[in-house]
Amino acid sequence: MAERARALEREIAAEASADGRVRPQLAEWAVVGIALFYAVLLLFAPLAALARGALSRGIAAFFREVTTPDALSSLKLTFLLAVGATILNTVFGVATAWLLVRDKKFPGRRIVNGIVDMPFAVSPVIAGFMLIVLFGRTGWFAPVAEALGIKVLFAFPGMLIATTFISLPFVIREIMPLLEQIGEEEENAAYTLGAGRWRAFWSVTLPGIRSGLQYGVLLTFARAVGEVGAVLVVSGSIIGMTETATLFIFRALDERNAVAGYAMALLLALSSFVLLTAMEWIRRRASKDAGAG
């Protein structure tokens, strides 16, 4: 009898979980079912289909397709562009976010805050087109680029600018809420203790925004790797020269070379999973830290 009571107690304890979530009852299972069904149909089924399609000729064939010289050079270019865009957007992003949150006298603060989101709202094709207009024959910046002897369009610089543009807001938007949340008090305490602005930033601000910064950097990188519209417009897709991994897929599909296209698509999907897992890990750790603190 006592044993039964204890078992019941355990059951009740398990039922009322710490996070306040409850087990759904019969009618509610329908609602849960709809959410799960939608996710499976929309997200998981296509993913599984791609994996099946890309591996239908075996793992060896998959590796053969993603290690051809064209495939490798496209992967290398994608990696370089993503790293470049991530560095630029991290450095300038942290500076911009800090100014937007802390610098109350920052000229044009409201407009700047609004303009930061534009790359999310602008179609990537238009992002690429902007560079065509700016650096094309009659563009505003064409004389500057010519004087400096830099080829921007259909070359690496243009692709880097395009990639940087489309991934610009992530770092800023991820760290701004954290900057607001940690407040100025600790920074001010550091100033009072005689720390310079730079020192206070490194030893007080940066640790406070670390999780957001990591998350933002990963989002930037993932977005940069996956970009197609903007680089398609500015790159000219020269095989082995200005062809990124996504453009490689684009061309493979165009040439009805499904095997190569699917293989590269699966590789990019896998790499975004690695990034997604890392992001999830950061999210979990951050929420655990917040819970502990």
Add this chain to the structure above:
Amino acid sequence: MSAARPRRAEGTEQRPWGLWGLRGAALTYLGLMIAVPLAAVIQRGFADGLGAFWRELSSPIAFDALKLTLFAAAITTAVNLVLGTLTAYVLARYRFPGRGVLDSFVDMPFAIPTLVTGVMLVVLYGPTGVLGEWFESRGISVIFAKPGIVLALLFVTYPFVIRTVQPVLLEAERREEEAAFTLGASKWTNFRRIVLPTILPAAFSGALLCFARAVGEFGSIVVVAGNIPRRTLTAPVYVFGEIEAHNERGASAMSVVLLALSFGLLLFLDWRQRRRAEVLGG
């Protein structure tokens, strides 16, 4: 804190060059990366006068592309508004097998390249795909048709509503819900009268973001749509086609319309957030 403030202001005055350097760097960066390029496209759009601008847009191909884009974005937004809110609610309130996996996978469409999304949908729903064959045998084509466009948009905009509603649900006071429950309100009444009013503003913001993203989408659509003028050619793909055809005037005219649309949406969102903050603060 009040003691620290003057000290900080002092620091700003003592070494203004560092701060002005930082301000200058940020403004130059955003100016060169965003403001100037946008201005250039807008200037190009109106460079040949309003008449030329209007002529480009009123061509049947351009007009139908714009119509299709708005139509597909509207359907996508409606579906993801309903199912996204539902998913967020389920994730925040229930314990069920697969909850953790689903929660981690919500962001997947943001991480996966849009072109890869398109490829995945072609593999699954294409004429030779597993589900594609089934649909095809019933006379429905998904890929290279309008359903494919909506499907691609649903995929790429899946996280928006969920990720804006979820935090609100997690932060919401449970007390009201529990009180209503104790007073004998049914779960549905409870959801409709207590939960829904709390999450509706967030859901609406998410829906606007979803719409803006759907209007601009290119990577996944270019693969699944088939891009047949007047039938499955969307506005961003139209812009791409005009660039390839070296018709800068046509490309910039449509760009101006899409930019105006996304700018308007952003302004509206900003205004709504500002107003809400004022209401909550006051």
